[in-house]
Every structure is written in structure tokens, then in C-alpha cells.
Amino acid sequence: MKKIYFIALLMFCSYAYTQNLDITAEVRPRFENKHGFGALIEEDTNGTNFVSQRTRLNFNFSNTKLKTRIILQNVRVWGDVGTLSSNDKANALHEAWAEAIISNKTSLKIGRQEIAYDDQRIFGSVGWAQQARSHDALLFKYKPNKKNRLDIGIALNADSQSGIDNLYSNAAGYKSLQYAWYHTQQNKFGISILALNTGIEYLKNVGLTNESITKDYMQTFGTRVTYKSDKFNANAATYLQTGKSLNRDVSASYFTGNVGYKLNDNFNIGVGIESLSGKDTSDSSSKVKSFAPLFGTNHKFNGLMDYFYVGNHANSVGLIDINATISYKKDKFSAKLMPHLFSSQASVFNGLDELDKKLGTEIDVVFGYKISKEINLNAGHSMMFATDTMEFLKGGDKDATNSWSWIMVTFKPKVFSTKKI
Secondary structure, three states, X not given: OXXXXXXXXXXXXXXXXXXXXXXXXXXXXXXXXXXXXXXXXOOOOOOEEEEEEEEEEEEEEEOOOEEEEEEEEEEEEOOOOOOOOOOOOOEEEEEEEEEEEOOOOEEEEEEEEOOOOOOOOOEOOOOOOOOOOOEEEEEXXXXXXXXXXXXXXXXXXXXXOOOOOOOOOOOOOOOEEEEEEEEEEEOOEEEEEEEEEEEEEEEEOOOOOOOEEEEEEEEEEEEEEEEEOOOEEEEEEEEEEEEEEOOEEEEEEEEEEEEEEEOOOOEEEEEEEEEEOOXXXXXXXXXXXXXXXXXXXXXXXXXXXXXXXXXXXXXXXXEEEEEEEEEEEEOOEEEEEEEEEEEOOOOOEEOOEEOOOEEEEEEEEEXXXXXXXXXXXXXXXXXXXXXXXXHXXXXXXXXXXXXXXXXXXXXXXXXEEEOOO
């Protein structure tokens, strides 16, 4: 009998150690002072101070045939739940997916998951936002070798398990989507190609006898090219949008180009330009001419004060962003200076008078310090120096002090881990 127990124990240990299980946590409180963040502040209006916090518990499991991830998440603003409250509604499931390993080249990933590609301009995790972004999707992955990769994804959203067709409320921003993303790495060059079809549901002929639920599809497609050598790097991307959105024809475009250079072990510099098409304010046509970055990490682009494309500036005059970066890093300390010169891509009219396309200048400064392997400290300060045109478009007071300051501590402890033998 003892021999049987011993053999069973060996079998259990052998099975247990063919698995990988990692349990990690994240606690990320962030203090912010907003005084003209996202839009120009009104005259004689006070800004705000608050602390938000993201707390996560991450479970990652894998073996030769399966990968799974479950991320439990709690997002709150300090004080939004009473100290004696018995009802905390800030809990969420950020990710919950399983990936079947079909072969050494293919796999199938199903469930709630982050989708992020390239520089995260079209698909991004939006990691800066405490809640971040994840999708309910099915993803087929094909990787024939280390240099090539193809992802094909689909999603279909609904509000409930109703037995009749109901209008989807667009909580996810789309009723359905299908996409293909291909990437190849050839020596110093990387090339990515994206084709995305997004379906949005809405009511047609509202209030009429032939009122009905319908769905329009918009297509986004384009490519991104990167180059990297020892000291020099560059990238460029262009995307087009076509199809229909809420019964309107779509014709929009996007372009960006960036170059960077490593001066030495500590300093890097870079310059770039980004252009997102827009629509003249005098244009009365129904056509959508303003490019939409859809599911991207928009806080990463066009200045950290989120004046553009972070829940705003949609279907507007577009944007031209000329920017530069000076970064420094030594040991545990890092710093970055990022000025932006903003202009509208389309024309802005106040009645019959055409306004200057210049929107303003933003200066962002970010600091970082790695306290330990599991603790990071980051802080930043930003200022927006707006023009009359910005004030005309967004309201507020361009002459007010429009600024944003923040400080954030990120704790990422590893709670538990087992590894293969």
C-alpha cells in the first residue's frame, strides 16, 4: 500500500511540475491635479484634486496544450465608497481567456482579452486608464516562424441573452468586428498590415412605421513600417477608413512619421508628425471625413493632457501634431520632455471668417524612478498654451492656467510561482 501511495505521489508531483502557475498583484494609486485637463478651464473656475487606484490580482496558467489568464480588477476613486459601505460596485473582471495550443504554429484564444498591436494607435490596451481596455473576442493566431505572425480576430456583442432581437447599446463601441493583422520582421525592418471591419448597430427610420434595427460597417486598413539600427530608429504608418457609419459614408485618412536617435547611453532624441483627417466646420455634407483611432491607447498620442481623441474631438476638424522628444535615463532614474505643436487638419470658420489653424502648444514632462524590482514611482507635469481657435472649438479660457500634474506609485509583487522542471 505504501508503494502505491509513493507512486501516486510521484505521478502527482510529475503532473504538477509540468504546469506553470504565476500569481501576481498590482496596486497603483495615482494623485492628479487637473486644471484644464482635456479641455480649457473656464475663467474663475477651480480645478480638482483626487486619488484614483487600480488593484489587480493576476492568475496566469500554462502547460503544453493550454494557456489561461484571469485578472480580477478593482478601480476606484478614494472616497467614492463609504468607509462603512457594504456595497462596493467597483469590482470587475479585466481579462478572462483561455488559449488552446493547437500546434507549435497555431493557437486559438477565446474570452475577455486585451488586444494591442504595433504602437497601439488602432488597437491598444489603454494601460494608463485605471480600468484599461479589454474585448470579448475569439482570436486565431498563426506563427510559422520567429519572423512572421498572423492574427485573425472576431467579436460579436449583445446586451443580454434575450430571445428576440434588441438594439445593442454599443457599450463596447461596436456590435461586431472582424480583423486580420500580419507582421513580419526582416533584419532591421518590421512591416505590419491591418485590415479591420467594424459593425455598429442603430435604429433606422426612427418614429416611422418602418423603423428597424440596422447595422453599418466601416473598414480601417493600412500598414506600419519600422526601422531600427544601433543608434537610429524610424517608423511610419498610414491608414484609410471607408464604408458607412450610422447611415453616413466614411472617407478618412491617417499618417504618421517619426525618427529617433540615440546620442549616448543616457540621452535619446526624436521628432515626429501625425496627421488625422478632419472636416471643415463649414462643410454641411453628411459624409464622415474625420479619422477615428477607434480602440487605440489615445493617451499615448497628441499630448498627455488628452485634448484629442480621448472621449473627445470625434467627427471634428482633425489634427496635425508636430512633436519632439528628449529623454534621459541613468540607473534607476528617467526623465522625458515632450513638446507638441497642434493645428487643425481641416479649416475652422467662425461664421464667414476663417480662423488660424494653430490650436496651441503643449509641454509634457515625465519623471520615473525604479525604487525596487517591484515598486516604481512616476510623476509628470503638463501645460497647454492654447490659441483663439482652440477656445472657439472647445470653449473655456485660453488665457487661464491650463495644467495637469500627477504622481503615481505602482506596486507589482509576485505572490506565487511554479515553473516546469
